[in-house]
Amino acid sequence: MASIPHKNHLALIVSCLVVAASSAALGWLRTPRQYRTDPPIMSALEHYRLMPNKISGAPPEVYFAIGKPYELTAYDMSQGKRLYSWFGCASCHGDGRGANGPSFIDGWWIYGPSMVSIVASIHDGRPHGMPSFSDKMTIDEIWQLAGYVKALGAYSPSLSAPQRNDEKHTRPAENRGPAAILFEQGPTDKNVNRGPSP
């Protein structure tokens, strides 16, 4: 080979540089992390509205205004994952597959899979043992945790993922839609309070 690069080689090098530069730019343009929730937004996040049967409902307007970060950004999901272990969720719900409490990934949501239902379950508690966390967590923490729980029970893989486990994996990773993999049809539905099935 000659020491002067061939024309095709030059094109290859240039395209490699373009790819590298554009991926660097994409990395730079990643979703910004919101560390500090403004106090007015925090108080607005308290005002979700549930349907009369306490299943599903409407999130506050501000949730759409800030771009639904708790369901979409990896940072908020990672914080949710930390809160899941710090606040002892695993003592009843295990790794998400349930123990004393219901599973998140068997395909059944007693109160439906919407963010508002999950936030309300954590904030206000639910009958048969789910305690209220309104005096233990701030409202933005509750939304972060709810976003994580929602990802845990999602049927479709997602692009944003929380941190990986340090320990051995006991179930598929959150961003792979573990509920779709571990879905159980189960016997006929005995609980009339169950929300919509998938």
Next chain:
Amino acid sequence: MVLTGALSGCSGVQSVFNAQGEASTHLRSLIFSIVGVCTLVWFLVVLMMFAALIRRRSAEGAHDGEGGKRRITIAISAALAATVVIITGFTIASFLTTRSIGDGEQADVTIEVHAHQWWWQFIYLNTDGSQGFVTANELHIPVGKKVRLILKADDVIHSFWVPSLAGKQDLIPGRPNSLVLDAGKPGVFRGQCAEFCGLQHSHMSFFVVVDTGADFVKWQDVQRSDAPGSAAADALAGKAIFMEKPCAACHAIRGTEARGIAGPDLTHVGSRRTIGAGLLENTRGSLAAWIADPQTLKPGNNMPNVPLTSDELLRVSAYLESLK
């Protein structure tokens, strides 16, 4: 001038050159001997170079003779041999130095260090290995005693570094490490996380307070006891607020119903020199500022902004300040 400026940082509370521990003294001698020998070699090389430049070129063909060739061969071989000897010497010295430190089988005090993003938790163990008491971001050790630290991390890799007392040692999730401190004289030394561990890595520092034997026993007795009760109305009201707000879900205060595990133990927070892992001096004002807006003072840390009215803030900070 430049030298004065560069060396002014060498006498402070966080400096390798201000060595006050057994391990750090060994390390300092190692550094000084290596720098000394290297300086000598550098001067010799420069001297030879100048000698070669200045030397008048002798009559032509002087180097072509057999004698000239042999002289060059001898000079190069000698330089090569000296290099090998010096580098081997350094390797052996460095091996012996690092082997002699960190030998803590018969430690007088054993402390478990847990590194978190971004603060330090110190768990003092009793002599039978059971858990004694827990504190955060301020390590007290007795002077002249071997203190064994068991280093653990719960999230990412951190590194424990108190330059005045010992070398760096990493804290790795799932793999306990060990480090021995043996301070030669009482004093206050600053330590710092020395392995990049995320956004607030730079604000992950702590103080090591080396106490005399009697002072250490006194301090330990205070830390072992439950949180002191306060008679002041402000502090009492603050305690009630602390317990009913989310504070108590993450922080523990022994002797009360606050038993959280996610944040630092606050049983004797008023007795510490700093808050927020060396971020602010510990005063009632800075406590209030920290509680009011931790995400502005140390963005990304895991303490949320808890909505409090100004009266509640005043009382909670009065309560925390009273926890001496």
